[in-house]
Amino acid sequence: MIQSKIKQNIPLAPLTTFKIGGPAKYFVETETKGELAAAFDWARENKEPVFVLAGGSNVLINDKGVDGLVVKICNSGIKVMGQRLDCGAGAGLMAAARTAISANLTGLEWAIGIPGTVGGAVRGNAGAYGKSMSGAVETVTVFDAKKKNFFIFSNKDCRFDYKESVFKGDNGEQSRLIWQVIIKLENGNAAEIKELSDKYLKYRQQTQPKLPSAGCVFKNLLIANLRECDENLANEAIETGAGKDDKVGAGWLIDKLGLKGKAIGGAKISLEHANFIVNTGKATAEDVVALISFIKQQARDKFGVQLREEIEYLGF
Numbered sequence: 273m274i275q276s277k278i279k280q281n282i283p284l285a286p287l288t289t290f291k292i293g294g295p296a297k298y299f300v301e302t303e304t305k306g307e308l309a310a311a312f313d314w315a316r317e318n319k320e321p322v323f324v325l326a327g328g329s330n331v332l333i334n335d336k337g338v339d340g341l342v343v344k345i346c347n348s349g350i351k352v353m354g355q356r357l358d359c360g361a362g363a364g365l366m367a368a369a370r371t372a373i374s375a376n377l378t379g380l381e382w383a384i385g386i387p388g389t390v391g392g393a394v395r396g397n398a399g400a401y402g403k404s405m406s407g408a409v410e411t412v413t414v415f416d417a418k419k420k421n422f423f424i425f426s427n428k429d430c431r432f433d434y435k436e437s438v439f440k441g442d443n444g445e446q447s448r449l450i451w452q453v454i455i456k457l458e459n460g461n462a463a464e465i466k467e468l469s470d471k472y473l474k475y476r477q478q479t480q481p482k483l484p485s486a487g488c489v490f491k492n493l494l495i496a497n498l499r500e501c502d503e504n505l506a507n508e509a510i511e512t513g514a515g516k517d518d519k520v521g522a523g524w525l526i527d528k529l530g531l532k533g534k535a536i537g538g539a540k541i542s543l544e545h546a547n548f549i550v551n552t553g554k555a556t557a558e559d560v561v562a563l564i565s566f567i568k569q570q571a572r573d574k575f576g577v578q579l580r581e582e583i584e585y586l587g588f
């Protein structure tokens with residue numbers, strides 16, 4: 273019975289990497305397909321909206337909490353099947369990457385050091401060092417809450433783009449949930465795989481803050497778009513090597529605004545990486561929202577650039 277698993281007034285801040293936010297009115301952990309479907313039935317019967325939380329590493333939760341049922345995806349199995357990994361959506365992305373490395377499979381080294389789950393990574397097409405989930409996902413088992421059924425999506429059906437997928441179309445209240453993911457990798461050389469993943473992890477440790485955060489706050493900018501706003505800035509991005517491929521980091525732009533170290537309440541723009549807002553101890557969601565608005569306004573006023581959030585808001 274799902275009813276016995278549904279808890280009330282559960283603090284969500286400890287379930288996020290930001291350590292910010294109020295409680296869930298209702299909260300349930302789902303480990304099986306049956307529990308997931310039953311949780312949605314319960315929400316429908318009780319007229320409560322459903323929100324999904326996985327690793328909590330890309331979300332900002334409202335200080336007032338979330339007024340509805342928060343479903344935490346907890347199917348976390350990972351199976352190696354030849355060159356494929358069969359992952360529950362609740363499996364850690366890092367656990368999947370480590371499993372691939374142990375099986376001498378190449379293609380997920382970039383994911384070492386990225387917190388969160390495989391499902392969350394599929395939804396946001398997580399990536400680093402020029403690679404992303406879109407290059408590794410073969411199929412996704414999806415629960416469609418409106419149709420009350422599970423469907424298999426191909427890589428193409430996921431409509432991956434930079435930090436985007438078809439699953440982001442739902443906005444706020446969720447109706448399509450990623451339940452299981454088949455990741456297709458290649459056989460690799462054990463020493464080369466280890467060397468690459470060690471390199472990525474070391475770079476991350478050297479460049480990212482240790483304080484609680486939700487990773488990069490803003491999406492990187494297309495240099496072509498930046499050029500339309502500020503030709504000189506776009507040229508500078510290319511000349512200094514800050515612009516790689518077709519994009520330049522939002523952190524570079526925030527640094528150019530001179531905002532590293534700027535703080536509102538307990539929220540502060542990281543000194544190590546300007547696209548990270550860190551929680552210095554007692555940050556509230558309101559502090560973070562105010563700091564995000566300030567950065568966006570500065571970017572608009574000084575460079576005519578409209579920054580777009582990569583993090584997701586829950587309960588706003």
Ligand SMILES: Cc1cc2nc3c(=O)[nH]c(=O)nc-3n(C[C@H](O)[C@H](O)[C@H](O)COP(=O)(O)OP(=O)(O)OC[C@H]3O[C@@H](n4cnc5c(N)ncnc54)[C@H](O)[C@@H]3O)c2cc1C
Nearest residue numbers: 324326327328329330388389391392393398399449450487
């Ligand atoms: C220190 C740090 C470093 C980071 N580095 C990177 C990086 O290099 N590259 C990168 O891309 N990201 C990075 N991130 C951001 C984050 O780790 C990823 O976006 C991660 O994939 C989010 O997964 P999650 O399970 O934590 O999702 P959550 O934060 O729990 O959820 C994010 C969104 O996805 C939805 N969601 C989650 N699971 C599902 C599901 N199964 N079905 C449907 N919707 C779902 C949620 O409702 C929410 O809207 C970093 C974060 C931190 C804190």
